[in-house]
Amino acid sequence: MTVRTTCPYCGVGCGVLASPDGQGGLTIKGDPDHPANRGRLCVKGAALGETVSTAGRLLTPRIHGAKASWSTALDFIADRFTDAVTQHGPDSVALYVSGQLLTEDYYVANKLMKGFIGSANIDTNSRLCMASSVAGHRRAFGTDTVPGLYEDLELADLVVLTGSNLAWCHPVLHQRLLAARAARPQMKIVVIDPRRTATCEDADLHLPLAPGADGHLFNLLLCHLHDTARTSAAFLPHVTGFDAALTAARASRPEDTGLPPDPLRHFLDLWAQTEKTVTVYSQGINQSDSGTDKVNAILNCHLATGRIGRPGMGPFSVTGQPNAMGGREVGGLANMLACHLELENPAHRAAVGAFWNAPRMASRPGLKAVDMFRAVEDGRIKALWIIHTNPAVTMPEADRVSRAIAACDFVSVSDIRADTDTARLAHVLLPSAAWGEKDGTVTNSERMISRQRAALTAPGQAQPDWWQIAQVAQRMGFQGFDWASPGQIFAEHAALSGIAGGLGSDFDISDLASHDYDALSPVLWPQGPTQRGGRFFGSGRFHTPDGRARLVPVAAALPARRPDRLTLNTGRTRDQWHTMTRTGLSPRLSRHLAEPYLEIHPEDMARLGLMPAGLVEAKTDAGCAILRVLPSDAVAIGHPFAPIHWSGQTSSAGRIDALVEARTDPVSGQPASKSMQVELRPFAASWFGYCVTRRDVVPDCDYWASAAIPGGRQIEMAGAAIPTDWSARFRNWFGATPDMTLVDPARGLFRAALSDEGGLVAALFVSDQPVRLSRAHLGDSLTRPDPAILAGHPGETTPDQGAILCACFEIGVNTIMRAIAREGLQNVEAIGVALGAGTNCGSCRPELRALLARSLPVAAE
Numbered sequence: 001m002t003v004r005t006t007c008p009y010c011g012v013g014c015g016v017l018a019s020p021d022g023q024g025g026l027t028i029k030g031d032p033d034h035p036a037n038r039g040r041l042c043v044k045g046a047a048l049g050e051t052v053s054t055a056g057r058l059l060t061p062r063i064h065g066a067k068a069s070w071s072t073a074l075d076f077i078a079d080r081f082t083d084a085v086t087q088h089g090p091d092s093v094a095l096y097v098s099g100q101l102l103t104e105d106y107y108v109a110n111k112l113m114k115g116f117i118g119s120a121n122i123d124t125n126s127r128l129c130m131a132s133s134v135a136g137h138r139r140a141f142g143t144d145t146v147p148g149l150y151e152d153l154e155l156a157d158l159v160v161l162t163g164s165n166l167a168w169c170h171p172v173l174h175q176r177l178l179a180a181r182a183a184r185p186q187m188k189i190v191v192i193d194p195r196r197t198a199t200c201e202d203a204d205l206h207l208p209l210a211p212g213a214d215g216h217l218f219n220l221l222l223c224h225l226h227d228t229a230r231t232s233a234a235f236l237p238h239v240t241g242f243d244a245a246l247t248a249a250r251a252s253r254p255e256d257t258g259l260p261p262d263p264l265r266h267f268l269d270l271w272a273q274t275e276k277t278v279t280v281y282s283q284g285i286n287q288s289d290s291g292t293d294k295v296n297a298i299l300n301c302h303l304a305t306g307r308i309g310r311p312g313m314g315p316f317s318v319t320g321q322p323n324a325m326g327g328r329e330v331g332g333l334a335n336m337l338a339c340h341l342e343l344e345n346p347a348h349r350a351a352v353g354a355f356w357n358a359p360r361m362a363s364r365p366g367l368k369a370v371d372m373f374r375a376v377e378d379g380r381i382k383a384l385w386i387i388h389t390n391p392a393v394t395m396p397e398a399d400r401v402s403r404a405i406a407a408c409d410f411v412s413v414s415d416i417r418a419d420t421d422t423a424r425l426a427h428v429l430l431p432s433a434a435w436g437e438k439d440g441t442v443t444n445s446e447r448m449i450s451r452q453r454a455a456l457t458a459p460g461q462a463q464p465d466w467w468q469i470a471q472v473a474q475r476m477g478f479q480g481f482d483w484a485s486p487g488q489i490f491a492e493h494a495a496l497s498g499i500a501g502g503l504g505s506d507f508d509i510s511d512l513a514s515h516d517y518d519a520l521s522p523v524l525w526p527q528g529p530t531q532r533g534g535r536f537f538g539s540g541r542f543h544t545p546d547g548r549a550r551l552v553p554v555a556a557a558l559p560a561r562r563p564d565r566l567t568l569n570t571g572r573t574r575d576q577w578h579t580m581t582r583t584g585l586s587p588r589l590s591r592h593l594a595e596p597y598l599e600i601h602p603e604d605m606a607r608l609g610l611m612p613a614g615l616v617e618a619k620t621d622a623g624c625a626i627l628r629v630l631p632s633d634a635v636a637i638g639h640p641f642a643p644i645h646w647s648g649q650t651s652s653a654g655r656i657d658a659l660v661e662a663r664t665d666p667v668s669g670q671p672a673s674k675s676m677q678v679e680l681r682p683f684a685a686s687w688f689g690y691c692v693t694r695r696d697v698v699p700d701c702d703y704w705a706s707a708a709i710p711g712g713r714q715i716e717m718a719g720a721a722i723p724t725d726w727s728a729r730f731r732n733w734f735g736a737t738p739d740m741t742l743v744d745p746a747r748g749l750f751r752a753a754l755s756d757e758g759g760l761v762a763a764l765f766v767s768d769q770p771v772r773l774s775r776a777h778l779g780d781s782l783t784r785p786d787p788a789i790l791a792g793h794p795g796e797t798t799p800d801q802g803a804i805l806c807a808c809f810e811i812g813v814n815t816i817m818r819a820i821a822r823e824g825l826q827n828v829e830a831i832g833v834a835l836g837a838g839t840n841c842g843s844c845r846p847e848l849r850a851l852l853a854r855s856l857p858v859a860a861e
């Protein structure tokens with residue numbers, strides 16, 4: 001039976017049709033009836049079926065590593081939380097949760113902490129993600145409200161993307177945007193990003209501004225709007241603070257943006273002259289120690305021109321996680337209450353307290369993520385429960401955070417995987433039901449609430465997160481946690497939103513309280529008695545005491561630089577999701593970029609003595625990492641980029657947040673994760689290795705990084721000192737002596753393979769240089785036998801297809817380049833006709849365009 005559900009990855013919130021294949025797997029299709037995607041899926045969504053296997057799942061609760069029953073584990077947690085609260089007060093316990101929780105999970109966690117334990121020490125990974133947008137919205141609008149809709153990107157004449165790599169991070173929305181421009185070529189797309197990303201390939205203009213200069217840029221825009229009389233006389237009466245904002249903006253100078261004068265002027269004119277403008281922004285704005293100011297600098301321009309809440313115009317903060325928005329609705333952040341009500345407003349507290357029948361309402365904000373882990377470190381927090389997030393990898397100062405968690409009196413972790421960097425540190429581990437196995441709702445970037453529905457039975461004893469939290473609450477002696485299903489929780493949440501609506505909150509979905517939950521179709525909020533769906537603020541009425549929006553004066557500042565260091569930028573790759581605990585299971589998704597890398601300009605490489613495909617050691621005051629060197633002129637000199645996805649499970653030293661210092665925005669508490677001052681030097685490897693293996697191996701060498709391939713894993717390796725006996729090493733790693741070897745000591749070369757009746761067990765290739773061989777070919781060798789495997793390349797008759805670009809059809813760079821050259825292909829469509837590449841999910845189309853544009857071969861290895 002086909003189940004109508006929602007993708008668990010990005011905030012686009014695509015509808016998915018999932019059909020069990022009868023063998024525990026799922027066949028996945030885009031839901032043609034879901035308004036967010038109308039049948040489209042990106043490659044991550046399309047590969048969901050490859051990530052639902054039960055391998056590596058946590059199947060039973062564990063206490064100190066030993067299997068335990070649910071009732072023992074839940075009692076244990078309840079006792080530890082109760083003990084801490086009794087002995088040290090409510091603020092001695094904390095929940096650290098996630099924008100990937102379903103609304104129902106989130107609601108229960110928030111109710112437990114803020115209404116019953118009596119502390120607001122519940123914070124979420126959204127602090128690392130959306131906090132600056134939330135704070136910026138609240139300063140400007142009085143509420144955390146996203147004014148617009150996805151269709152505004154399609155209706156606009158100008159779409160500005162700043163600090164957003166939409167092509168890789170919100171691919172289906174990006175495809176909607178490109179389809180709209182194809183239909184209306186007068187539409188312009190501008191990308192503002194220090195880095196030339198895949199999103200730039202389809203843009204009319206790319207502004208490679210200086211890192212962190214967005215505040216200056218939008219300040220200059222505000223001045224330009226004023227000076228060219230483009231502010232809106234009709235809308236200005238609906239705002240306050242214009243003069244102060246303009247005065248502050250006057251301090252920003254064109255040279256502060258790092259942009260050449262002509263493109264800068266062109267951008268300012270284009271924005272000023274185009275009424276239908278949407279400004280989309282994401283982590284390049286939020287993840288900054290002045291992120292909230294940057295958000296307000298953008299909002300100032302939209303408010304000054306009245307370009308908000310009307311078709312084709314508005315600021316648009318795209319949410320990252322599937323339920324980042326739902327978390328904001330339930331008040332999952334430490335400084336919010338529920339349904340957009342204020343924790344510090346006595347009337348709001350009283351109303352929520354009465355509705356919950358809460359014995360002990362929290363009355364002041366709790367600790368924000370960075371401060372929360374500091375409190376864990378210094379012992380103020382005695383009991384911590386981490387749910388659906390992996391802070392040992394993704395928090396700034398990840399090493400310090402890991403040490404703090406390890407030293408905490410009591411830590412429980414709810415996850416679907418048996419082994420994550422965070423799960424390793426827990427006293428109690430609880431097995432959660434995964435995406436395909438549970439029911440609930442999520443809200444996407446445009447405020448659309450969609451159902452997630454179970455298509456599979458949860459394996460072992462796995463249980464949904466809401467159930468776990470509700471059980472602990474009951475075991476702590478609290479009333480009001482005895483729901484039988486997520487539908488009942490949703491109805492309670494919707495009913496509470498009606499009370500909030502009565503207190504003036506914009507978030508009112510009370511009419512959904514009596515709706516048939518099982519049949520709920522995607523629906524935009526608000527859904528209360530006074531407004532149904534649509535946009536906010538077009539009428540000029542805001543949720544502030546005087547009904548007017550606030551322009552905020554922005555004293556723009558650039559991130560502090562150290563002259564002896566480079567500024568490290570971090571972010572995402574196309575086919576992986578965060579710490580790869582799900583996408584990393586798919587060989588197809590792992591082929592795009594299979595190793596933790598540092599994208600760095602060739603001039604920096606020359607200055608620092610870095611070798612292409614060599615290794616680099618990166619150090620900050622927080623920690624260090626070892627990464628593969630990827631030469632690229634897409635990044636500016638002095639401003640390398642590294643992806644965030646590698647953990648201690650997939651690499652020896654690829655956790656990028658080990659490098660990130662915990663500098664936070666003073667308003668939102670969001671860490672600056674995109675501008676670390678980093679010291680780089682070559683990692684002096686005396687050998688490099690590559691292996692494919694069926695065995696679960698963690699090699700004991702200075703550098704390793706592993707990725708899924710069909711039938712097993714591939715592992716890149718390197719070491720400072722050459723082992724004396726390679727055969728012995730091989731035996732240690734793979735359990736037996738190789739049955740094929742090829743040794744050339746003069747070139748520091750050793751190649752060996754081991755097979756058994758089941759086929760290839762392992763093949764290892766070692767060299768004194770970065771190993772040059774066909775990964776695309778070897779990556780298939782566990783499932784496609786090759787007697788000449790030690791050659792490391794396909795035979796004469798099979799050309800090497802190079803790194804895989806089109807993950808859907810597994811088509812490599814070399815194949816595409818050969819076809820471009822041989823057949824004179826001129827555009828992406830022609831590549832599609834010739835090879836099929838780019839014709840399914842379309843995620844690789846920007847990269848195909850880049851290949852065509854430059855016609856430069858991308859390194860195959």
Ligand SMILES: Nc1nc2c(c(=O)[nH]1)N[C@H]1C(S)=C(S)[C@@H](COP(=O)(O)OP(=O)(O)OC[C@H]3O[C@@H](n4cnc5c(=O)[nH]c(N)nc54)[C@H](O)[C@@H]3O)O[C@H]1N2
Binds near residue numbers: 011320573
């Ligand atoms: N494939 C994939 N998609 C995802 C995710 C994933 O893990 N993988 N995660 C999801 C989540 S949770 C989130 S929050 C979103 C994030 O989505 P995005 O914010 O689009 O992604 P990032 O790669 O973090 O950063 C965006 C861009 O900001 C740029 N940038 C850095 N510094 C600056 C600056 O000072 N100014 C400007 N203007 N730009 C700057 C970076 O170069 C980068 O290209 O993606 C979501 N979608």
Ligand SMILES: Nc1nc2c(c(=O)[nH]1)N[C@H]1C(S)=C(S)[C@@H](COP(=O)(O)OP(=O)(O)OC[C@H]3O[C@@H](n4cnc5c(=O)[nH]c(N)nc54)[C@H](O)[C@@H]3O)O[C@H]1N2
Binds near residue numbers: 100414415660
């Ligand atoms: N340097 C740097 N650091 C960053 C960022 C950056 O751009 N740069 N981005 C930040 C941002 S925007 C974000 S959102 C965070 C993301 O960081 P995290 O949320 O820490 O990363 P995930 O890998 O998504 O962690 C989710 C965890 O939940 C588990 N899980 C999966 N399904 C379920 C389920 O149904 N229930 C439960 N209980 N667990 C489940 C997964 O196995 C995994 O361990 O990283 C932040 N860190």
Ligand code: SF4
Binds near residue numbers: 008009011044046
């Ligand atoms: S764009 Fe991709 S990752 Fe995002 S919701 Fe849609 S299918 Fe999922």
Ligand SMILES: [Mo]
Binds near residue numbers: 128129130320321
């Ligand atoms: Mo995020």
